[in-house]
Amino acid sequence: MNKKELKEFLDAKVEQYNRPDFITSDPIQIPHRFSKKEDIEIAGFLSATIAWGNRKSIINNANRMMQLLDNSPYDFIINHQEQDLEKLEPFVHRTFNGLDFITFIKSLKHIYKNHNGLEAIFATHAENDSLQKAIHFFKQSFFEIEHLQRTQKHVSDPLKNSAAKRINMFLRWMVRNDNTGVDFGIWKTLSPSQLSCPLDVHSGNVARKLGLLQRKKNDGKALTELDNALRKMDKNDPVKYDFALFGLGVFEGF
Template identity: 55%
Template sequence: MKKSETPLPDLLSDLKGFLDEKADFYNNHDFIENDPVRIPHRFSLKQDIEIAGFLTATISWGNRKSIIHDAEKMMRFLEDSPFDFIRNVSLKELKILENKSIHRTFNGEDFTEFILNLKRIYSENESLEQLFLVHRNEENFYHSLERFRSAFLGSKQHRSHKHVSSTYKNSSAKRLMMFLRWMVRKDKKGVDFGIWENIDQRLLSVPLDVHTGNISRKLGLIQRKQNDWKTVLEMDSVLRVYDAEDPSKYDFALFGLGVSGDF
């Protein structure tokens, strides 16, 4: 322990040990096979990983098998070369997506708009990372995610806007936080990519959804009943004490315990 650190009370220390053990247990290569993160793992080019990861994260609600199935459907449409496809696609080629079902309420019209937005973004930026940068005086992604939302969606009003969460409306932004974890977090376990160099993983939060929220309440990590941004901050206040350098690693513990039924 560093001299500047304050020892945790025994109960909190025991909980930290339990969560550290579970995070290590679930955070391994076997996790990839049944998780949506398997989709971007099909690629090696940075921009392919970003696009596949972002689109997969966008539809990541509901049954994981269904998410993976529908994300694979999107990759097939992108000819399994997302960056090249998006850079060169024409409006005429996208007409086929009209009236198509992609994933639940995310339909062909939404997918078309996302493709066009990505085409515009990559014409101006080498990487999506530039749109998520955190300013020096910011301690989390509250403002960063809203800046991304504005830049990605642009000024045009479209039904697809509902698929990009707004922290300014108190959303937990679970899917965007999951995408950030994939792109930013660096370790040697092989699940997360860690391909973004200009965002500090210390600023990451656990993607808050039904599984992580319910398990966190059972463990006493959070008290709020809603899965919203205020609860993300409440969880941060504990998990950043447990591991200030890598707080989002606890996503593996909380999510793993939730979906496995081990808790």
């Protein structure tokens, strides 16, 4: 395929997968249960945090998280007492355990109380064409509170060459308004043009087969390479192609 044909092919795949029925098989369904901005972003952040491994297991455990937060995540985070956190201790999703979950709840309270919320902290450090440095500063702020060292591994740092797949996916959910009702587009201070593709095994493999990515590892350098390729096809909304790459990899075994 030449560049024009490749763009047409991927645009068609975006059209195919960027539809409301995508929600039913994806962790994005968890924040879609809520209508309040803070509930949506907290549910999205926590669901994205555990979004690795079996998708059914991710969705089940993200549901469990919401139940443990009384299906009112913002209210729980802002108003919880120390004893309210005890019920979170048995939670586990792969290497993310109840102690990590408790730290995340305390850190989110710190973000809302002292940094004016999740959107503000990313917007403060955003660059014109990238949010990767903003992710680095977000991680710094997130762990300003007392925390277990082990919990730090659950927030990626692009400045340490991580592709930060889960946070980039969360940012896509919050920033991108796709007019189909899949991504939320509730963060108006950031632009879809600043987003990076959530790079994982599926999207990486498809991108390599299509010649969009040469680097073998799914790391920060690969993300920069893929970002550059996707921005050439649509500089205003490059991560719409996440739907195409992911759909081709997961649903079509491309």
